Amino acid sequence: MAIKEKFTELYGPNWYNKVNLILHTGDMVGDGSNLVSYETEYFNPFSVLSCSVPFMISIGNHEGENNYFYNYMHYEDFSTYQYPNSLCEKYYAFNLGNVQFLAMNMAGAYDNGAQKQWVKNRLDESAANPDIDYVFAYAHRPGRSELWPDGNASFVYDSIYPLFATYPKLAMHSFGHSHNYEHGTYINNNSENRDFRTILAGGAGGALDRWDMYPNQVDLRDVQVSYDHYCYVIVDVDLSDHSYTASMYSLGNPEYPLYNVLLDKWHSVVGCDKPQTPQAAYPGPTCPGTAPTLIASLFSGADSLMSSRFQLITASGDFNTPLLDTLRDWTNIYGVTPTYVPVDKNTGMGLRRLKLPAGLLQIGNSYKWRVSYRDHNCRWSDWSAPADLLVQPQAADSIDFVADTLYGIAPLTVHFTDLSSVTPTAWLWDFDNDGTFDSPLQDPVWTYTNDGVYTVNLVVSYNGSLGYKLKTSYIVVGASSNDELDALPLQIYPNPAKDYVMVHPQAPLNQPATIEISDISGRALLQHHTLLQEDVKISLNTLSKGVYIIHVKTPDKIWKKLIMKY
Incomplete structure (x- = not known):
């Protein structure tokens, strides 16, 4: 079996000492009322794994809430409810290491407020537990799927996901039902600006859902990767680093065969700072023409750039109801070529830029726009300060x-x-x-x-x-030197300057100092001697417009900084 071979490759012949459990998102059999199918479709095929590690299963719709499932899969020790309560084992939770696992019942029979309240209670428990870093939820049906939209569960997407989004420890929701692989993210509503991952890994054995099989397949903005492949996912949790990495291995499909090929990978790190707040760099405050390209400042953060989000409103509008709200990701694998090669629709896309569509802006009208960045740790930056746009007639195209x-x-x-x-x-x-x-x-x-x-x-x-x-x-x-550029105990302002600069000591130096201004070549032009016990004003009236170096020299140190006169 491919999974066992990968375990052996990664963890050695005693892999079962490293693998703690296997999560299964249901539909373990085709007909839950057929007793024989449990042996032929589950126990025998998975025996090479289940003999060594526990399988934790969330029931699927094909099991049909049949007692055969509950007779074989005993999870009452993890259930909040105990027999004879009818909810015993219907959904359950357990902690392992720094992870809380939520095995929900999304096969259809328990799409109700009682299960939602149970989920909320478990999330409240993990939120209050400092030993829990992550919550991994798993269930059968998806909130939304690109390849098989008819299998979507509105209860998951409209009721459970908004609840998940308020808990920053909720890191991943895994599911099946559709037989393929999809990886997405859901926008957060929590204090850490942290989204959670949505992982459809239903391509384990049933007939695959293929591209072009259904007329209502749709490219969703909150799904980044979709393959019509057989697959499985391995999640490695590092307790000491408070992190995890997840890897999807593909077995391809009949027209595009693969074997244990790594096709997708993601990670999470607790305590990693969110990205720095970007700037709405260009254009503004005026806008040349009605279809400009919005350009954000460079991404900066502890992780790498995953996504950008641009919003546009009228000058008197509200960003809660924008004219334009565009979310784009570093990749968007959707569909295949005629030879079944997966297609990345975002190849070559620059996430700093957004070309506005023609007809959205009107000459003479005023607008505002802003931007935010998401990193691969699934954390969003704060929104940039809004930039004003006064739309003016299009000038001649330019290079700049x-x-x-x-x-x-x-x-x-x-x-x-x-x-x-x-x-x-x-x-x-x-x-x-x-x-x-x-x-x-x-x-x-x-x-x-x-x-x-x-x-x-x-x-x-x-x-x-x-x-x-x-x-x-x-x-x-x-010119560079060995001067202590990072230890400047002074403020020099204004900069750029017109008539003068002020040298402000953050604390009195109480020692002789020379303030010298030189040109870029190092030729001294002005000098001023002082004890630097208070602010010193240096006149620039004798200097031409340009860039200069200001040196502050004491008996044991030299500091310098570039200034500009305009």
Whole structure:
């Protein structure tokens, strides 16, 4: 059996000492009223695993609430209710390590408020238990499926999922019913901005639900990966790191055969910070034309970027009822090619950008937009501050770019963002205008290791044409040194400055100090001697517009910072 072979590969011949349990989401037999089928369809096929590790099963609709299931599968020790209560074993819960498991009954007979209250009570217990990091819920029917929508359970999606979303420890809901694999996420409503995963892993043995088998198959925005494959998922929980990783192994299908191939993987880490709040970078406050591209700032966080969400409203509107609410993910595997190869519809998609559809904005009207990022730890950033958009007539298409910093001390890392409205299909960047192209990326990162003043050139290809944008003396880099740049006990403001700068000691230095302003080459232009016991005002009236280095020197230390005069 493929699962046992993978266990042996991962954990060695004594794999059963590493594998604690196997979760089964029901439909273990085709007909729960047929006693023989339990032997031929479950006990015999799974005996190579069930002889060594326990199977924890949530009943499926094919078992039909038949007593044969409950006679064989004894879970009364984990049930909140005890016989003769009719709810004994119908749904149950247990803790193992730092995980609470909820085996729900979503086969149809118990889609009611009593089970929902039971779920809430168990979630309240885990929320109050500091030893529980995660809750893994599992049941038979899906909330929503892309490949087989007729199998959806409204009770799961409309009643249970909103409850799940309020508990940040609820990490994963696994289910079957549809015979395939789907991996999605559900938007949270909890204090940690943490979503939970939805995992359809029903492709264990029954006839597969295939692409193009049903006319109502739909690409759902909260499902990122769908395969019409036989499959299984292995979840490794690390108690010491308060984390888990999950891996889906595929056995393919008759037209696209695979064997124990890793096709999907995800993880979670408790205590990992959410992403930093992005900025609605461009355009704003004016907008050129009615179909601009919204551009967010670079993603920054402890994990990697998984998704972006853009919202647009009228200037007097409410983000709870936006004109546009677009959620996009790092991948969207949906459908297959004529040769049955899975298709990623999001290949090449940049999550920082969103091209607005024509007809949404009107010239002369005002709007607001904002953006949020989700990382692969399933945590969302806070929303950016809204950016204003006053829509103006479309100017001629242009080639343009911007850098996130224009000056600094070497080594200086600069992130460039393409702002071209000509819809480029290719980019070539020359970061020092030496005639050699340095990057073909749309939004590259470049580190300047030497001091100097740099001209940047961007060449783009669009509509069969070439165009360029040259920004002269765009990046100014000061010489590096062993000065203690990270230990500056001073504030220097305003910066950029027009007539003067203030040097404000966070605490009196009480020692002689020299404040010196030099040009980028290091040539001293101004000097001021002080004890730095209070604020010092330095006039810039004798300096031309440009970038300078301000040095603060004491007998034992030197600090420096770049300033700009405008």
